[in-house]
Amino acid sequence: MTDKELISLLLNNKTREKGFSLLAHTYKEKIYWQVRHMVLSHEDANDLTQDIFIKIFQNIDSFNHDSSLSTWIYRISLNHTLNFLQSKSQKHKSSLKTLEDTMLDNLKSDKYFDSSEIELKLQKAILSLPEKQRLVFSLRYYDDMPFKEMEEILKTSQSTLKSTYHFAVKKVEEMLLDEEKNKISFPH
Template sequence: MAEFSDRELLDLFRQEGSRHYAFNLLVRQYQGRLYAFVRRMVTDPDESKDVLQNVFLKAWNGLDRFREDAQLYSWLYRIAHNECITHLKRLRRGLFVSQDHVIERLTTTLDKSEHFTGDAIQAALQRAVMTLPDKQRAVFTMKYFQELKYEEISAITGTSVGALKSSYHIAVRKIEDQLTRDRTK
């Protein structure tokens, strides 16, 4: 599918007759990258789909107010980031459980999922990533797996670059420790 520029998509969206068409193009253009992020955060494929649908519904409602001084992708990513954090919080509140229980639930989902194709070492890495607090996990995912720049992550999360570097560094150390412990078991 041909990539459309932000300007092209927004111009099409602002014309009454092509509003839905433009939004359909926008969804198709960004759904793959956003799904990869949401799926790593939420793990379960069905929940990931629900979260991603909410992301695009919020984008639909807010696109009129979108300021073009930011990139559309960063803006969508920010909505996705916030939706994932909200979803995980709601999950914890709904289950009335601690962070450990949520990690256990996510890990179980991972182990049972037919949609997880990684080997044992990949599964160990995912389990280690899941032990991170939600926001730190989001930073690690964006930096390590999706290879975004700190400046981009800063625009998405609203956190300073310095704080992000620190958070990422701590996350890497935690994961390395977890992987080392898993190996020695």
């Protein structure tokens, strides 16, 4: 089903339920993984994914066809995720540990994470990146998102995104250099 057909189902009150069922079926996994790679915890990712779909449902009438439906959905998803992380970071300010340290500690005991030493080191390196670099790195490295699509979602030029990704990769590589440099390869 094309985006156009899906939108026409979503914008019609009689077919909205069916349209939304199709939309959830199509996008649930992609949204979940985008969120999960940013928040790391399965529980948080699960809650956020459901919230994102509610947000999509509540705002579907405001979809104005300026971008594709998928771009609009991913933009909502990323904004919601970043807001969640910022809010969590604010709440975490009074704590002695940083949010990143807490996330890493939780990851170690997470049964839904392959907590091998090298994976934990990689996550530690990724968590040390500034937010924008971490987002771009995550979308490119884990979700294999083309820079063209990223440009539309983040409203940032492809050249800037490529440069951001390049710096992020360099930093992560530097951190892993002493450890398992040869075990991880990054796409260029």
